[in-house]
Amino acid sequence: MASVIVRVTSTSARSPLARLVAIPLGLDLWELHPDHAVLQADEAQASRLEAMGYAVEQLRLSESYLTDFATESAVTGYHSAQTLEEDLRQLADDNPEIAELHEIGHSVEGRPILALRLGERRGSSRKVAFLGCHHAREWISVEVPFLLAEDLVANASADPVREWLQRGEIWVAPMVNPDGHEFTRTPGNRLWRKNRRRNRDGTVGVDLNRNYGYMWGTLDIDTSSHTPADETYVGPRAFSEPESRAVRDLVARQAFGGVLTYHSYSQLILYPWGYTDEPIVDETDHREMRDLAGDMQRLIAGVHGETYTAQQSSRLYPTAGDTTDWTYGEYDVPSFTVELRPASALEGGFILPAGQIQPCWEENRPAAHAFIGHVLEKPA
Amino acid sequence: MAGRGETWIARLTPASGRSVDDLLAARLGLDVWERHPDHLVVAATEGQLGEVERRHLAEVERLVTRSQYEARTDDGPGTTSSATSP
Numbered sequence: 210m211a212s213v214i215v216r217v218t219s220t221s222a223r224s225p226l227a228r229l230v231a232i233p234l235g236l237d238l239w240e241l242h243p244d245h246a247v248l249q250a251d252e253a254q255a256s257r258l259e260a261m262g263y264a265v266e267q268l269r270l271s272e273s274y275l276t277d278f279a280t281e282s283a284v285t286g287y288h289s290a291q292t293l294e295e296d297l298r299q300l301a302d303d304n305p306e307i308a309e310l311h312e313i314g315h316s317v318e319g320r321p322i323l324a325l326r327l328g329e330r331r332g333s334s335r336k337v338a339f340l341g342c343h344h345a346r347e348w349i350s351v352e353v354p355f356l357l358a359e360d361l362v363a364n365a366s367a368d369p370v371r372e373w374l375q376r377g378e379i380w381v382a383p384m385v386n387p388d389g390h391e392f393t394r395t396p397g398n399r400l401w402r403k404n405r406r407r408n409r410d411g412t413v414g415v416d417l418n419r420n421y422g423y424m425w426g427t428l429d430i431d432t433s434s435h436t437p438a439d440e441t442y443v444g445p446r447a448f449s450e451p452e453s454r455a456v457r458d459l460v461a462r463q464a465f466g467g468v469l470t471y472h473s474y475s476q477l478i479l480y481p482w483g484y485t486d487e488p489i490v491d492e493t494d495h496r497e498m499r500d501l502a503g504d505m506q507r508l509i510a511g512v513h514g515e516t517y518t519a520q521q522s523s524r525l526y527p528t529a530g531d532t533t534d535w536t537y538g539e540y541d542v543p544s545f546t547v548e549l550r551p552a553s554a555l556e557g558g559f560i561l562p563a564g565q566i567q568p569c570w571e572e573n574r575p576a577a578h579a580f581i582g583h584v585l586e587k588p589a
Numbered sequence: 590m591a592g593r594g595e596t597w598i599a600r601l602t603p604a605s606g607r608s609v610d611d612l613l614a615a616r617l618g619l620d621v622w623e624r625h626p627d628h629l630v631v632a633a634t635e636g637q638l639g640e641v642e643r644r645h646l647a648e649v650e651r652l653v654t655r656s657q658y659e660a661r662t663d664d665g666p667g668t669t670s671s672a673t674s675p
Binding site: 249397399400402429430431432434436438439440441475525526527553554558559560 | 598613614615616617618619620621622623624630632652655657658659
């Protein structure tokens with residue numbers, strides 16, 4: 210039966226649009242607006258909607274939609290673990306005076322976890338770190354830190370980047386969870402979140418962003434779970450996973466002055482704490498992170514007009530054992546989680562079209578620069 | 590994900606007298622995608638959603654099945670200029 214893309218409007222009070230989402234017809238709802246919805250349906254479903262009092266306007270056949278838009282370039286806009294390694298290695302090989310590729314550890318399945326060190330000299334006391342892809346399905350969180358690294362290299366001879374690379378070091382690890390990311394590239398597994406640890410009960414995966422060692426395991430709720438099958442399984446103990454240990458050891462060795470980790474989605478700028486609703490007690494630290502998050506929010510909005518809301522992490526939902534609670538709680542450095550595009554599931558959720566990689570990077574560039582400047586230019 | 594049957598992307602609106610925080614604390618094994626002041630967007634199996642309904646914890650709106658959502662992959666709704674606000 211042919212599938213069609215249709216615009217649906219309500220024609221009677223007995224069939225409000227808001228009810229559309231609850232109708233058990235198996236509709237594939239793409240957009241829901243105050244005055245209309247866009248969805249994919251087969252002919253029988255479309256006829257049923259009309260019988261229920263909705264106006265159904267056919268926009269196009271699904272087949273022609275896929276032919277037009279599901280192009281190879283759109284699918285291949287994102288890195289795999291392999292292509293990321295190749296591109297990071299190329300950056301380092303082409304720019305040996307400022308870029309150096311490090312294996313900071315290996316995943317459960319033995320894949321290298323890579324970090325690019327950018328800076329003209331070793332041993333600086335001013336260092337900042339960017340991380341990506343703790344969660345496998347959040348593909349955009351690989352691309353933004355990678356594009357940051359590429360952009361810093363490309364602008365290494367121009368201020369402020371030149372001065373940053375003379376003064377300190379910028380470390381970029383775009384894919385903390387390569388096993389999970391590779392798994393999401395296999396059929397039927399695009400929404401996998403955790404790493405690929407085989408748990409004792411036969412389930413698979415630990416949520417790497419619940420496996421860090423500050424207040425680890427202090428919550429047992431759906432967003433920080435002790436049940437291995439759950440999406441937010443915290444693991445059997447803090448730092449049980451080689452991927453989180455790789456980050457732990459890197460942070461311990463380099464003593465970063467600030468850490469920013471990319472996730473998706475929701476368009477948020479989160480700062481500690483995640484494990485409690487209480488704000489950070491140290492008023493100076495609290496003000497520093499709150500104000501910097503607000504600055505980043507304004508800088509992002511200034512590019513394409515997108516709103517990324519700055520807020521304490523626990524206001525999203527409680528999380529114990531996340532990266533930034535640990536980097537702030539253990540090392541007392543400004544720490545942020547940036548939740549990238551889009552804002553909602555209706556706009557794609559975890560599956561962000563490849564065409565949005567570039568604008569997402571563009572709007573996050575000045576915020577990343579502000580964070581680098583804040584950390585590297587901070588008075589000693 | 591634990592549970593039975595098809596996995597849905599669903600909107601959960603807490604029942605009267607309950608809050609989103611209550612829902613998060615209910616230990617339902619939900620994969621929480623979005624938290625809003627008055628509702629959650631989650632991925633959950635039909636079994637989990639049925640449990641939410643059976644316990645009268647929240648109103649459940651099944652938005653789209655996981656397989657339908659995944660089938661959209663690239664160039665789904667995000668490419669349309671009209672879909673820019675939550």
